[in-house]
Amino acid sequence: MPGEVQPKASRATIEVTTWVTKHAGGDGTGSRIFDEEIRRGDTPRTVLRRFTARFPELDAALWSPDHSELGSHIEVLINDAVLGVTYDLDTPLIGGERITLLGQFMGG
Amino acid sequence: MSPTATATRAAAKPAAAPTFAYAGKLLRVNLSTGKCWTETWSEKDRRDYLGGVGLGAKILYDEVGPRVQWDHPDNRLIMATGPLAGLPVWGTGGLTVITRGALTGGATSTQANGFFGAALKYSGYDAIVMQGQARKLSYLYINDDVVEVRDAAHLAGKDTWETQQALEAEHGLSGHRLSVYAIGPAGENLVRFAAIHGDYGHVASKNGCGAVMGKKKLKAVCIVRGTKALAAHDARGLIQVADDIAHDLKTDPSTATLYNYGTLPGVVNLSKLGVLPIKNYTTNLSGDVDMKEWEAPKLREGFDHRGHQCNACGMRHCHIQVIPRGPHAGERVDEPEYEGWSGAGWTIGLTDKVPVSWLNTRIDRACVDVNEFGWVCGWVMECMEKGYLTEKQVGFKLTWGDVEGAYKLLQMISHRQGFGDILAEGVKRASEKIGGKAAECAIYTMKGASPRGHDHRGRWEEMLDTCTSSNGTMESANPTFQTEVGAPGRINPFDGEQVAKLVGMIRGRRHFEDSLGGCSFTFRTRIANLASALSAATGWDYRLKDAVRFGNRTAAILRAFNLRCGIGTEVEYPSARYGSQPVDGPAKEHDVRKQWDRMLDVWYETVNYDRKTGKPKRELLRSLDLGWLEKDLYGKK
Numbered sequence: 001m002p003g004e005v006q007p008k009a010s011r012a013t014i015e016v017t018t019w020v021t022k023h024a025g026g027d028g029t030g031s032r033i034f035d036e037e038i039r040r041g042d043t044p045r046t047v048l049r050r051f052t053a054r055f056p057e058l059d060a061a062l063w064s065p066d067h068s069e070l071g072s073h074i075e076v077l078i079n080d081a082v083l084g085v086t087y088d089l090d091t092p093l094i095g096g097e098r099i100t101l102l103g104q105f106m107g108g
Numbered sequence: 109m110s111p112t113a114t115a116t117r118a119a120a121k122p123a124a125a126p127t128f129a130y131a132g133k134l135l136r137v138n139l140s141t142g143k144c145w146t147e148t149w150s151e152k153d154r155r156d157y158l159g160g161v162g163l164g165a166k167i168l169y170d171e172v173g174p175r176v177q178w179d180h181p182d183n184r185l186i187m188a189t190g191p192l193a194g195l196p197v198w199g200t201g202g203l204t205v206i207t208r209g210a211l212t213g214g215a216t217s218t219q220a221n222g223f224f225g226a227a228l229k230y231s232g233y234d235a236i237v238m239q240g241q242a243r244k245l246s247y248l249y250i251n252d253d254v255v256e257v258r259d260a261a262h263l264a265g266k267d268t269w270e271t272q273q274a275l276e277a278e279h280g281l282s283g284h285r286l287s288v289y290a291i292g293p294a295g296e297n298l299v300r301f302a303a304i305h306g307d308y309g310h311v312a313s314k315n316g317c318g319a320v321m322g323k324k325k326l327k328a329v330c331i332v333r334g335t336k337a338l339a340a341h342d343a344r345g346l347i348q349v350a351d352d353i354a355h356d357l358k359t360d361p362s363t364a365t366l367y368n369y370g371t372l373p374g375v376v377n378l379s380k381l382g383v384l385p386i387k388n389y390t391t392n393l394s395g396d397v398d399m400k401e402w403e404a405p406k407l408r409e410g411f412d413h414r415g416h417q418c419n420a421c422g423m424r425h426c427h428i429q430v431i432p433r434g435p436h437a438g439e440r441v442d443e444p445e446y447e448g449w450s451g452a453g454w455t456i457g458l459t460d461k462v463p464v465s466w467l468n469t470r471i472d473r474a475c476v477d478v479n480e481f482g483w484v485c486g487w488v489m490e491c492m493e494k495g496y497l498t499e500k501q502v503g504f505k506l507t508w509g510d511v512e513g514a515y516k517l518l519q520m521i522s523h524r525q526g527f528g529d530i531l532a533e534g535v536k537r538a539s540e541k542i543g544g545k546a547a548e549c550a551i552y553t554m555k556g557a558s559p560r561g562h563d564h565r566g567r568w569e570e571m572l573d574t575c576t577s578s579n580g581t582m583e584s585a586n587p588t589f590q591t592e593v594g595a596p597g598r599i600n601p602f603d604g605e606q607v608a609k610l611v612g613m614i615r616g617r618r619h620f621e622d623s624l625g626g627c628s629f630t631f632r633t634r635i636a637n638l639a640s641a642l643s644a645a646t647g648w649d650y651r652l653k654d655a656v657r658f659g660n661r662t663a664a665i666l667r668a669f670n671l672r673c674g675i676g677t678e679v680e681y682p683s684a685r686y687g688s689q690p691v692d693g694p695a696k697e698h699d700v701r702k703q704w705d706r707m708l709d710v711w712y713e714t715v716n717y718d719r720k721t722g723k724p725k726r727e728l729l730r731s732l733d734l735g736w737l738e739k740d741l742y743g744k745k
Contacts, residue, residue, distance in 0.1 A: 019365045061361035072597035073362030084600030105377040
């Protein structure tokens with residue numbers, strides 16, 4: 001497709017951290033690292049949709065009930081920056097990114 | 109022991125209207141004379157001001173004039189609970205302390221938990237309003253209708269835990285049968301960031317409320333769990349809502365972690381965002397520390413511990429633990445919450461969990477606010493490292509992570525010994541006094557308030573809230589289910605306009621929470637749920653919109669109080685270090701100062717306050733039914 005960003009690499013890393021790992025086969029500690037394929041035209045939204053389709057609990061936790069947007073309780077970082085800074089949900093991925101899912105922390 | 113002053117009256121006649129959820133009476137205490145009396149408050153006032161900070165803000169505004177400084181006998185020290193306290197909703201033993209505080213010289217509202225709120229309600233009171241100043245160290249004893257100002261000479265110099273233990277022994281009661289909120293040596297010695305601690309590990313920490321208590325020569329408030337009836341209008345409905353809230357807390361992705369571990373996950377999570385304050389904001393990198401060891405389950409590993417729940421609470425949040433090794437092995441401590449791990453740990457370069465846990469409780473026992481202690485101690489450590497402060501000035505050498513040195517500094521501050529006397533004024537005043545390069549390293553708001561234990565350079569919404577608030581800490585709180593009030597679910601945290609709009613839109617949530625008599629963690633649910641609980645408890649038809657309106661009313665009253673005290677828009681910005689650009693870590697690209705003025709513009713527009721004068725605008729006050737405040741702020745027209 002003309003103008004479409006071509007991924008430089010065909011993979012990205014999804015890092016699921018701390019308590020969020022409970023929704024992705026972990027025990028709620030540490031990190032679980034997933035090596036994910038990046039396809040032409042992929043964005044954080046499309047990659048995360050494919051990813052969470054494999055983990056129903058994570059799917060429910062990450063997305064709003066109608067699945068149109070992210071819910072507000074898991075932070076999404078791309079290359080250590082919170083979503084909205086350098087990437088938004090529909091920014092084309094170039095490949096090689098590290099997408100981190102981090103439980104939102106509330107409180108002092 | 110004979111009471112030094114007893115002027116107990118029989119309980120006043122009950123309020124004419126039904127007092128579902130409320131005791132229906134306020135307890136008044138004049139410490140100068142020892143006189144204690146009660147007054148009823150009307151159904152309309154209860155509906156308008158709810159309790160907690162809502163009630164306290166109104167009393168403070170009405171009774172503490174601009175010439176009444178924090179240390180004047182006419183200042184009020186208000187300990188107020190709310191309509192849900194003592195009812196079967198999780199975490200409903202809460203109280204809010206409202207006063208004119210010692211750090212900012214302005215209004216203060218600071219909330220704490222345990223059993224106090226429930227014990228007070230069961231004794232027949234919704235709040236205690238204290239005025240005057242005792243002639244000698246005293247404590248307030250409440251046992252249903254018996255209310256006495258008693259001699260506390262035997263408690264002088266004791267720390268908060270020792271004070272509670274002594275009162276338990278004296279009265280032969282412990283656990284949930286006796287609630288004690290007390291000051292330690294820091295309060296007695298008028299340290300400006302002294303707090304009020306209670307029930308082993310709970311604290312009303314902000315804005316030097318403990319110094320106000322110390323100035324009143326009030327060592328403790330001690331309440332025997334009362335025997336008065338407390339009824340909900342719709343008990344079955346209330347339990348249903350309480351179950352709904354508990355279910356949300358246990359299962360919602362954001363709060364399930366709070367349910368299991370309280371605030372412990374904050375250390376790792378905030379470090380990934382550049383929001384964990386490390387070594388007085390000099391870095392945002394954790395160095396060679398293995399952060400996996402700081403995950404919530406790991407923070408509990410290695411300590412013998414057991415739950416230490418507050419009134420009616422089913423959370424696995426608060427714990428008492430035992431120091432397992434080292435020079436303090438075997439000591440019983442309160443498990444640090446996130447801010448303990450940050451203020452007694454990371455902020456001062458201390459990353460060994462065992463000494464952090466020990467120091468955190470020592471700070472509590474001295475009755476010092478752990479946040480401000482971190483900013484003070486971290487500032488001294490950095491300044492000594494850089495040569496801005498000398499060993500001769502401080503009295504000894506203090507380096508990053510030196511727990512025994514930090515404890516020594518705590519003692520010097522608590523007793524105002526040597527350099528500790530300067531530090532006891534708080535980091536703003538201390539750094540201004542020292543001046544030079546040292547002044548540039550201190551973390552504070554220009555109002556003098558202590559930021560919470562985060563690195564707000566990566567969390568601009570809290571920095572803006574802390575700098576613009578009128579209660580000595582944050583007024584808006586962390587965004588929680590913010591879509592409920594029409595705010596976006598997520599924003600770019602480094603886009604000043606988005607941040608300011610969000611902070612303005614969620615403003616007042618905390619005031620609503622802190623007026624109900626419960627815990628801000630068990631209340632991490634939708635406001636609509638809390639409003640439903642309030643409706644079931646009181647019989648009112650209370651909705652989300654009412655809660656938002658209430659929060660904004662309370663914020664406007666506190667703002668007007670501060671303006672009257674001379675605290676205006678000119679001091680709504682962070683200190684040089686607090687507002688600096690991080691040198692490393694996830695937020696290093698972002699400089700809040702470049703957007704600060706614009707953020708203020710947007711915030712003022714969103715909350716409908718006048719940007720120049722800081723006043724809530726006339727139309728806002730009218731919409732909030734605050735005509736009396738409009739007259740005060742703008743005159744009769």
